[in-house]
Amino acid sequence: MTAWTLLIIAALTAIGFFVGQARAQGLRNAGAASLHSLPAYHGLLMASMALAAAGIATLAVALVAGSDSMIMPAAAALLGTGAIAASHRLITRDFRARNRFEHFVKLVLIACSGVAVLTTIGIVFSVLFETLAFFGEVSPIEFLFGTHWSPTSTPASFGLIPLLVGTLLITFIAVLVAGPLGLLSAIYMAEYSSKKMRGVLKPLLEILAGVPTVVLGFFAALTVAPLIRNTGEGFGLIVASESALAAGLVMGMMIVPLISSLSDDIINAVPQSLRDGSYAMGATKSETIKRVVLPAALPGIVSAFMLAISRAIGETMIVVMAAGLAANLSFNPLAAVTTITVQIATLLVGDQEFDSAKTLSAFALGFVLFCFTLVLNYIALRIVQRYREQYD
Amino acid sequence: MDASPQKSTLSNSPRILAARDTKIVASDVNVYYGEKHAIKHLSIDIPDRAVSAFIGPSGCGKSTFLRSINRMNDTIDGCRVTGDILVDGKNIYDRDLDVVQLRARVGMVFQKPNPFPKSIFENVAYGPRIHGIAKSKTDLEEIVVGSLKKASLFEEVKDRLDHPGTGLSGGQQQRLCIARAIAVNPEIILMDEPCSALDPIASARIEELIDEIRQNYCIIIVTHSMQQAARVSQLTAFFHLGDLVEFGDTDDMFTTPQDKRTQDYITGRFG
Structure with missing residues (x-):
């Protein structure tokens, strides 16, 4: 099921890009000369929306029902398509797709650095709790100042x-x-x-x-x-x-x-x-x-x-x-x-x-x-x- | 490669030169960077207690020649100097000449202010310490204060001599570098475009300073600003493509240049 889900997410991301780009290009061709963002940005934004929605849906289902569940690819497909449909309506001449997409990129970067920091904090706490358990059996004074x-x-x-x-x-x-x-x-x-x-x-x-x-x-x-x-x-x-x-x-x-x-x-x-x-x-x-x-x-x-x-x-x-x-x-x-x-x-x-x-x-x-x-x-x-x- | 034995002519011996002692005599100097012939058969007499300006378009060799007067070219790989440069009648490219002692006599100020990452005091004390000039702590303090005063920087920094020299403004940093050069009592001060990184007000202060100290030193200044050359120097040398084209009194140079190339350059037709 996992492989199917990943395939669906990848496909939806690609579809999102092309749909978004085509829609923006269509607006431009229809005479809306001053499109705020380049069509590619509309595409990228829609792709990232689809990716995020499908990804979150998959993770949520996997946590609740396990990764063998048939619901997982279905949920990914549903939410991903939903995200594409929702953002399709957003695309207008004045829609600031470039700014939104850059904001999204910033969030991704923050999340990446967050992983390292959270891991460190997690390690410290796990060591800390075991240490406290140890100090329940041996006094800290004896541990820190004992010479044997x-x-x-x-x-x-x-x-x-x-x-x-x-x-x-x-x-x-x-x-x-x-x-x-x-x-x-x-x-x-x-x-x-x-x-x-x-x-x-x-x-x-x-x-x-x-x-x-x-x-x-x-x-x-x-x-x-x-x-x-x-x-x-x-x-x-x-x-x-x-x-x-x-x-x-x-x-x-x-x-x-x-x-x-x-x-x-x-x-x-x-x-x-x-x-x-x-x-x-x-x-x-x-x-x-x-x-x-x-x-x-x-x-x-x-x-x-x-x-x-x-x-x-x-x-x-x-x-x-x-x-x-x-x-x-x-x-x-x-x-x-x-x-x-x-x-x-x-x-x-x-x-x-x-x-x-x-x-x-x-x-x-x-x-x-x-x-x-x-x-x-x-x-x-x-x-x-x-x-x-x-x-x- | 220019192999012709043509020497720069010094026939029009400048008036000012006649009235003063000659400090530096260069004869038939050639400088090569690897294959590149950067200075060609250059001969020049530079007077003491006056400011000589070197002007010319970029790449004409004026900085190269300047750097061969204190042998800073020694630090560049592949650089070769032939010919004689005499300071007070002694050839500085003699084998038995100690370059450390030469550089104590020939100070240098660079294009970009380069104070050491030390306190203002330590920046100026650097040279005296290296050469063991100061006999005592009070002696050293006198030298530092005296040099800062000569560089007209003392009033601005007297309350913060222990602050880092790099914290000063660009113009102050350059005056600090001048104070640092003066502190070892040099006879010659070489200035390689000392104002090119500074704003007009800071430049004007440096020019004033040069004017104040020129009675005591032989100063050579490389500059891209013809106005600056006209303002601060008594003699001007015009370099072009490694040749010394013309050398004479600054006043004559800017009013009645002898050479077509000089005229074209100072009227802004090229360069």
Whole structure:
């Protein structure tokens, strides 16, 4: 039935267009020289009326009677034809079809952006309700300030702090790696490299961004982690086989292209006239970059960093494979730590009953993560607004 | 490609030139952009403490020549300069000349005001900081205030030196750029159509300013406005298709031009 309905809607839309256009053209041919809108607009308006009416009818029937019902194509046909008939009578010399149609287009655009916003709100609320259910079993104080995390032991303890510290530690290492690497390579690409070199370098860096995080994850676990361990043991250090450092380093490599590519675009957007002004004052290239180009690009660079940090905090695969599951409260980059995302993944893998504190805690963790990136984005936005140096 | 060895003639040595020291001597200068021969065998003597105007139709090479006086053409890929340009008798295209020091002596003001996205104070302090001119903080403040005063901008901005320079009006921005150029005590100031982005009132203020400071600098101004050239300059050079057609006292140039092309241009027959 669905296929028939869709066919009917499509046919009615097409018919609407031609009927509307023909009617308007007829008026014009009959001597109504000053038609307000072009015939095509009358056609488009009638088509959109038919589409909207038939579409709404279909959705309504599908919700009430189910999509197998014979009523569905009938309702679509009826309302669609009705819409065509009704708008056929509207077409006169002065009818403002163009304005109406543009209004309709605007509504469609609003609806599209509405879908994204409503989805976000829906996700937040679904996570929020599960979180509240979790807080019915475990007190928020214990969750937010507890320093011990072991959801599977008896009695279970749900202390967020070790996970938070692990997340921040790994993110910190990642930014420490990616910040200088990304920014300096962006400066090289934007200011020093020849066009040809840039044409080669930039796509290569972006390939790195395209490597799936699973691949980066086993690279971290199988190559980087043993390397760090062997090197560390050479210096007489105790290194866990899964360490925060390994995960952080590889995660840093993951966000290098993000930072370098965005920063490169931002630096390129700084007008050449500013550089010329600086050179004409007798500034060298490095002085110009340090004192004029980078300050002008700073807000954009900060937001590139924030984006990269959000990405790193939310990253799961690399940490699952390279950082381990042990919820140690440790600032030592050589120890095994775990992150919020890893715990969510392990808590929800496999069949779970959705009323235990153990499963619900995953939602609470998700909510914390959400709030975290939200605050981060807010800070980034404020920084950009505060320090935006306007040029041009 | 023009391969003829014809040199621009400077025979009618301008009266004003005779009375002043020569600041810039260019001889047989050629500028190429890749294959394009933008300046052809140009020779000119430019006096100190006067305003020289470069006029001519678009693409005639006047801005190109201007930019070769502070070697800003160095930043353009594929640009090549031959011949000699002497400032105070020293060739600026010598291999051992430091372009940073040259540009400290030869300031430039651009077509579109281009203040840095910094405060008004920092804009003017930029040059002195780079070249380490100021010995102390108070010294730097004196330089900044002095430069703003010379650029007749100080009265308008004295209460908001910490505001961004980009928040000023177009004319104020251009005067800020002039103050920025003056702050490093240049001997020569190059102005590349400094008023073309400004309204007539702001342009008039810039012209006044040029007139006030011309006693102390060698100023070269590229302009599309013949009236402006007539108002602010003592000498005028007319460029056409990469040739320096005529160079002389502004008064003579606009009343009794020697060359047919100059006459056609200033009477508006082409360009």
